[in-house]
Amino acid sequence: MTNQWHDACATDDVDDEDLITMKLAGQTVAIYNTPEGFFATAGMCTHEDESLDGGLVMDGVIECPLHQGRFCVRTGKALSAPVVENLKTYELQVRDGRVWVKV
Amino acid sequence: MITNAQSSNIHMDKKQLKALMRRSDRPGLTYLAAWIALLAITGTPVILTAGSWWFIPAILVYSGCFAVSAYALSHECAHGTAFRTRWLNEAVFWVTSLLYYEEPLHRRYSHASHHTHTWIEGEDNQMPYAPIPLTFAGWVEEILGLGLYWHQTKMFVLHSLGIFSENVKRVTPASELPRMQSNTQICVAIYLGLAAISMAAGWLWPLYLIVIPRVLGGPVMNAFILMQHVEMAENQPNIVQSTRSFRTNWFFQFLYFNMNHHIEHHLYPTVPFHALPDLSDKLGDQLPPPDPGFISTHWEVLKITIRRSLGRNDRSAKIRQAFSDDLTGAQNDQSVA
Numbered sequence: 001m002t003n004q005w006h007d008a009c010a011t012d013d014v015d016d017e018d019l020i021t022m023k024l025a026g027q028t029v030a031i032y033n034t035p036e037g038f039f040a041t042a043g044m045c046t047h048e049d050e051s052l053d054g055g056l057v058m059d060g061v062i063e064c065p066l067h068q069g070r071f072c073v074r075t076g077k078a079l080s081a082p083v084v085e086n087l088k089t090y091e092l093q094v095r096d097g098r099v100w101v102k103v
Numbered sequence: 104m105i106t107n108a109q110s111s112n113i114h115m116d117k118k119q120l121k122a123l124m125r126r127s128d129r130p131g132l133t134y135l136a137a138w139i140a141l142l143a144i145t146g147t148p149v150i151l152t153a154g155s156w157w158f159i160p161a162i163l164v165y166s167g168c169f170a171v172s173a174y175a176l177s178h179e180c181a182h183g184t185a186f187r188t189r190w191l192n193e194a195v196f197w198v199t200s201l202l203y204y205e206e207p208l209h210r211r212y213s214h215a216s217h218h219t220h221t222w223i224e225g226e227d228n229q230m231p232y233a234p235i236p237l238t239f240a241g242w243v244e245e246i247l248g249l250g251l252y253w254h255q256t257k258m259f260v261l262h263s264l265g266i267f268s269e270n271v272k273r274v275t276p277a278s279e280l281p282r283m284q285s286n287t288q289i290c291v292a293i294y295l296g297l298a299a300i301s302m303a304a305g306w307l308w309p310l311y312l313i314v315i316p317r318v319l320g321g322p323v324m325n326a327f328i329l330m331q332h333v334e335m336a337e338n339q340p341n342i343v344q345s346t347r348s349f350r351t352n353w354f355f356q357f358l359y360f361n362m363n364h365h366i367e368h369h370l371y372p373t374v375p376f377h378a379l380p381d382l383s384d385k386l387g388d389q390l391p392p393p394d395p396g397f398i399s400t401h402w403e404v405l406k407i408t409i410r411r412s413l414g415r416n417d418r419s420a421k422i423r424q425a426f427s428d429d430l431t432g433a434q435n436d437q438s439v440a
Contacts, residue, residue, distance in 0.1 A: 015118075015121075047215075054120070056126075058125075058126060063183070065107075065372070066107060066219065066372070067215040067218060067372070068183045068184065080189075081208060081211050081279065082215040084278050085276075
């Protein structure tokens with residue numbers, strides 16, 4: 001099933017300025033907790049298909065753990081080499097302490 | 104085959120790792136200020152003794168301090184881990200890459216391939232130019248850096264003209280090649296511009312403080328670089344088997360931005376240089392003991408290459424060695440294909 005809302009996790013499951021990754025509808029999805037709110041993107045780096053799970057979230061940017069390619073977590077925009085292809089982003093809602101993602 | 108902590112069967116608590124990955128400007132600025140102060144202290148005698156015999160020891164000391172840290176800081180900035188502030192990281196990356204003699208974007212992409220495919224022939228774009236395992240002739244070639252000078256000079260010419268080898272195109276997205284070309288043109292303009300201004304103004308300081316030290320300090324810098332993977336196993340996914348960490352004194356650790364913790368760096372390249380000693384402590388007995396000091400380890404490498412060239416036993420009991428068909432150490436080998 002695609003383009004459906006999924007109850008992904010509790011807000012407490014994601015530490016401040018951190019992320020978790022999970023499979024939703026067959027897609028690897030990253031959910032971020034930032035000072036600006038929660039966001040969701042594809043969970044694999046567009047450069048070498050590395051999981052972003054071990055990456056660093058800082059100032060609204062996720063940095064890939066393998067080569068430190070950087071993406072904006074809000075827009076998915078690739079910000080610096082070695083990444084040039086943007087991350088797919090997903091709609092996200094927080095309801096009653098739960099994070100819902102449309103995948 | 105991606106080489107990383109997972110492929111090396113190394114594990115670390117995520118919260119601990121995230122804490123080590125945190126960025127700060129302070130350590131990078133402290134190191135940068137200390138390096139500039141060191142260059143001022145060791146560079147002043149170079150200028151004052153020019154024309155006398157004292158110039159030779161003065162410039163040798165300065166050259167080592169200049170070249171090793173120019174390489175190490177450029178490397179740290181290539182990872183984006185030297186400073187938290189991005190523009191500061193990129194500005195220092197440009198300056199140190201110019202001093203190191205490589206266009207920054209190419210440096211970043213070729214180094215990315217080195218981390219993705221560490222010590223894998225045909226995939227890792229930063230393997231030695233000499234055949235490995237190294238013979239004595241190969242060791243001389245690598246220490247003098249002849250292959251590197253030729254390779255980089257060729258790149259400055261070809262990339263300025265928009266000509267890229269298949270090897271460069273393999274690790275660089277096509278959309279980045281125009282930027283690599285314009286960056287290279289900027290680098291060449293800076294080099295030629297500085298040379299022209301120096302000749303017109305009669306300046307000798309660029310020669311004494313940049314050009315000659317880059318060449319004279321090159322062998323020391325290359326010795327540090329060579330130590331990272333020499334005599335370790337090629338073409339397998341385990342970083343512990345392909346990479347070397349070694350002990351060294353505080354001064355060399357400072358010059359080298361803690362990259363003597365090289366296994367740790369390859370396992371978790373997002374951890375900045377200043378947190379590598381702490382990372383090493385936390386990984387504990389998942390890692391093999393580091394090799395002895397820089398000089399003693401490199402002396403052993405030199406002896407191995409000589410013995411190999413003479414057809415004698417090339418195995419050593421004093422430093423770690425690993426070969427693809429003869430991997431050493433029981434730990435962390437479960438992942439080896």
